[in-house]
Amino acid sequence: MAQPVILTIDDDPAVSRAVARDIRRRYGDRYRVVRADSGPGGLEALREIKLRGERVAVLLADYRMPEMNGIQFLEAAMDLFPAARRVLLTAYADTDAAIDAINVVDLDHYLLKPWHPPEEKLYPVVDTLLEAWAASPDQASDEIRVVGHRWSAPSFAVRDFLARNLVPYRWLLTDDPEGGRLLAAAGADATDVPLVVTPDGKALVAPTEAELAAVAGLTVAPSADFYDVVVVGGGPAGLGAAVYGASEGLRTVLVERRATGGQAGQSSRIENYLGFPDGVSGAQLTDRARRQALKFGAELLSTREVVGLESAGAARLLHFGDGSTIAAHTVVLATGVSYRVLDAPGLADLTGRGVFYGAASTEAPSCVDQDVWIVGGANSAGQAAVHFSRYASRVHLLIRGADLTASMSSYLIQQLDRIDRIVVHPHTEVVGGEGDDHLERLRLRDTRSGDVREVDASWLFIFIGAEPRTEWLDGVLVRDGRGFIVAGPDLTAGGRKPPGWTLARDPYHLESSLPGVFAAGDVRASSVKRVASAVGEGAMAVSLVHRYLEAQ
Incomplete structure (x- = not known):
């Protein structure tokens, strides 16, 4: 956590250096001393500090400054950091103005210039103010902050994306005092939502999922053009395939359109999964699987939608929604299913x-x-x-x-x-x-x-209920009447090979009608819709990938 800030502001360079020097000498080991040379400059510094989630303990502002005097500055600063203690630096002739400021901006103290020796005239005052501030400081934040409306669909989408990707964040309503202060610091208003503020102070208005993924530290671009296996879908089957593929030395990348975990990742409690007698939440299971896949060297890509699949000689080529492609020897399709839309008026x-x-x-x-x-x-x-x-x-x-x-x-x-x-x-x-x-x-x-x-x-x-959303595979793979991918023995029912199948052998158990492309988990026709079976099929798909590669 960054040190709390003491901000000094004076338009006279000599005085500004002197007060900052004296403050830093006494408090520099515990506080970060920031110096500004004008009221607008001081407010800009405060806005940056607010967006970075840092705290301001004390503000020391000179009274006589052009553009914005010290009282006006402190009044504006209260909107950003109401808990900061406020001190006005003033000459003897301006004492009356300083006294009036006690009522205008709830001034904590005024100091007459010069303040030497600081041991007698400056430090005792600042010591007292710091003690008072420490008793009820501003709330510091080192996580993403989201400002939005209670009933805003875009605001919900941002929060849901962060939550499903296990990214910590703090939710603030636009009419919350702190939410209003963040909007002001970002130069936005209540219509500019959702507002996302990153720990380093970057403000994003209505960001896309790709922008959110980037600021949240999620990987969005592959490190290579070619892999041994590309896993499409980050549910239990996809994560299982990624873990087993990477652990067995295959160059493995998992591509997820939105968030790992799939429907299982949204489950509040899974109580019939082997090895968890007290149950486990979908988020916990997803987090462990993600970390396990990364530990073995798998790449996990977020916010990448696959819209096409084609055979390119011995390779399998996947097309992304942005026009880019990725190629591999084999593909594991583990895209799962999505809840059906309830078709009722008004919903x-x-x-x-x-x-x-x-x-x-x-x-x-x-x-x-x-x-x-x-x-x-x-x-x-x-x-x-x-x-x-x-x-x-x-x-x-x-x-x-x-x-x-x-x-x-x-x-x-x-x-x-x-x-x-x-x-x-x-x-x-x-x-x-x-x-x-x-x-x-x-x-x-x-x-x-x-x-x-x-x-x-x-x-x-x-x-x-659910549907597989496999329209992008139309004309590429054999699917059943509901869109589920037909694989393995189901493709050769009746003794016939699937359309376009040119190999002498029959398809492997989870292999689709395109050799080297396997289906695992809920997206496969006739699969058992359970977390354990999906993980098992992900692991089985990797063993079949090995068999396929060895035969090439």
Whole structure:
């Protein structure tokens, strides 16, 4: 953490040097002394200090300065650092002005020039002010700060991206005092959100995910043009493939469009994963897998969307959305699945403003003592219900069927039964939503009677099945009717080779219709939709990659 700042400001160079020298001599080992030669210059220095998340302990400003006198400077400085102690340097003739400033800018002290000897006239005053400041200092920050509106979809997108990539940040509303001070320091206003301020003081207004990834220290560009294996997708299957590929000496790069972890990474608690009897959160599991892959030398690329795949002789070429490419001997497709959009009137416009897909764990603390509505009857919905029950006054689980037994693990059903705050609504579907700047009401329909009722609701989390989003592979790989990649023995059902297959051998177990391209995890047709099986398929894909490479 940087040392707190003592700022001195005087337009007379000789006086400025003298006061800074005397302050530095006494306090330079504990405080950083910053010197400015004008009011505007001092404010610019304070804005930079604010954006860097540093603290200001004491401000010493000369009264008589052109453009902006000391009182005007201290008054403006209060907007940025209200906890800083304020001292006015003044001549005897300006004593009355200094006394008046006590009421205008809540002046802590005024010092008559000259202040020699400082041991008698300067240091005792500054000692007292530093002691008072230390009792209630400004809040320092060495993490990313995000300023935005409560019901802003772009603000939610920034927070969700940082949270899913395990990047610590501090969330501030525009009407919070500190949020307002950061906006002022960045020269922005409440319409310029989300505002992201990095630990080194860089301010970004409405940044893209690529810009966020760069300032958060995530890798966005590959270090080479060619690899042994490119893993597309950073869920459990992709991370498993990256760990095993890199640990076995393959030049491995994992490419993720948004954040590692996939749907499993959003899980508040996974309790049936081998080796974790007390359960593990998706974020914890993702973090450990990321660190493990990096330890073995895998590259992990963020915010890179793959939009095309083609065969280039013995190589496999992947096209990114920005027009660049990356090549490899083999490819492991582990892109997983995405939640389906709930097609009900009014919900699309409220996405990110009360309507969310997945757990959106960043929103949980905001749901304290409110009702939360969850759509879905599988494990992911049940885990979310348990998580939100720690915050919400009531969690409503909406399911179309008669009960949860057809789609949810029994251990999770038992958990839900033991939590009084969770209410399951069978035979219920959402048919509409309304609200001005955020979700305010839901329309619910009874699937048996057709009756529709309206309920007040500010929070809706949706978990309604999944689809693979493999349109970019159309015409390249064989997919089933729902878009899942067909691989292995399923390609040769009926004794025929897949279209375009020219090799004498049959496809390996996880190999797609394009030799050297493997599918692992939820994106593969007929796969078991479980975290453990996805990790296992990622590892299996690497063993098949070895077999493929050895045969070339």
